[in-house]
Amino acid sequence: MGLVLLIIVGAAAGFLATRLMRLEADIPTTIAIGVGGALIGGGVIRVLMEITGWMAGFVGAVLGALLLIWLWQTYVQRR
Numbered sequence: 001m002g003l004v005l006l007i008i009v010g011a012a013a014g015f016l017a018t019r020l021m022r023l024e025a026d027i028p029t030t031i032a033i034g035v036g037g038a039l040i041g042g043g044v045i046r047v048l049m050e051i052t053g054w055m056a057g058f059v060g061a062v063l064g065a066l067l068l069i070w071l072w073q074t075y076v077q078r079r
Contacts, residue, residue, distance in 0.1 A: 007043070009061050010035035017065030023073070033072075037065025 016036020020024050025033065041064030042057055 006038055007031070009033060009058055010038035013037055013058060013061035013065050016062050017069055018066075019075075020062075021066060021069045023069055033065050033068050034061065035052075035061070036068050039059050040064035040067060 011031045011034050012036065014030040017023075017033060017037060018030050035064070038057075038061035041060030044060060044064070052076070
């Protein structure tokens with residue numbers, strides 16, 4: 001169940017992050033960004049999730065996805 005929830009939250013976070021960063025990406029890329037961001041953000045914000053509930057996990061997923069988009073735009077896309 002945790003993996004399914006990670007994919008759902010990651011997809012939503014990826015959608016939100018790509019809109020905030022004004023990145024035009026296809027659906028699989030958006031989901032991959034969101035899931036990657038969820039993994040990064042989930043690891044960093046794990047303590048907050050215990051304190052405040054699932055919303056902190058979503059915020060962490062969005063922040064992680066934003067970080068991945070920034071890294072991708074800065075280091076990969078410019079080559």
